[in-house]
Amino acid sequence: MAHLEGSYPHEETPLGKIVIAPEVVATIAGIAAREVEGVADLSGGFVGDITERIGRRRNLTKGVQVEVGQEEAAVDLSLVVEYGYALPQVAGQVQDAVRRAIETMTGLRVVEVNVHIVDLRFPSPARPQEDEESEPPRVR
Numbered sequence: 001m002a003h004l005e006g007s008y009p010h011e012e013t014p015l016g017k018i019v020i021a022p023e024v025v026a027t028i029a030g031i032a033a034r035e036v037e038g039v040a041d042l043s044g045g046f047v048g049d050i051t052e053r054i055g056r057r058r059n060l061t062k063g064v065q066v067e068v069g070q071e072e073a074a075v076d077l078s079l080v081v082e083y084g085y086a087l088p089q090v091a092g093q094v095q096d097a098v099r100r101a102i103e104t105m106t107g108l109r110v111v112e113v114n115v116h117i118v119d120l121r122f123p124s125p126a127r128p129q130e131d132e133e134s135e136p137p138r139v140r
Contacts, residue, residue, distance in 0.1 A: 010070075011107075020106050022068040026061040029075050029113075032101035033064075036093045038085035040121035043078045073102055074112040080119040091115040 010019045033039055042063030063078040075098055081090050095113040102110050 020068075020108075022066050023061065025068050025073055025075075025102055025106060025108070026064045026066045028101050028105055029066065029077065029098045030060040030062070030064045032097045033077050033079065033094045036090060036097050038082050038090040039094060040080045040082045043080050043118045068108065071109060072111050073106070073108045074114075075102070075110065076114045076116065078116045078118045080121050081117055083120045083122045087117055091117060 010017045030042055033042060044059065044062035065076040067074045077094065077098065079091070079094065081087060094115050098113045099110040102108055
């Protein structure tokens with residue numbers, strides 16, 4: 001595993017190395033961001049969103065990019081926010097949640113959490129309920 005040295009953060013212990021892959025940091029960031037109220041989803045761009053819809057498994061790192069050093073991490077997130085929420089407030093809560101989760105779970109110091117709000121999700125329009133007394137169709 002010598003090829004991992006220098007590219008992943010690691011810690012030497014008496015029993016060996018502990019290595020944290022950047023994909024793990026991205027997954028932590030994605031989960032933490034989705035837990036914030038007002039976040040509808042993360043966006044991986046057009047192709048990433050289509051790929052996820054076709055696939056059966058949810059991609060927890062979609063819309064998340066990380067740079068991970070030996071002691072620090074930087075994160076970029078692309079968010080879809082639910083319509084009606086204050087965008088700066090949601091973005092700030094996402095920054096706090098992501099920083100806290102990564103620092104708590106990995107021990108890395110988070111130096112940046114950049115939030116890009118790329119879309120709004122509007123509530124689905126309610127379907128009008130068909131009344132029994134509604135007019136019959138004009139054409140049969």
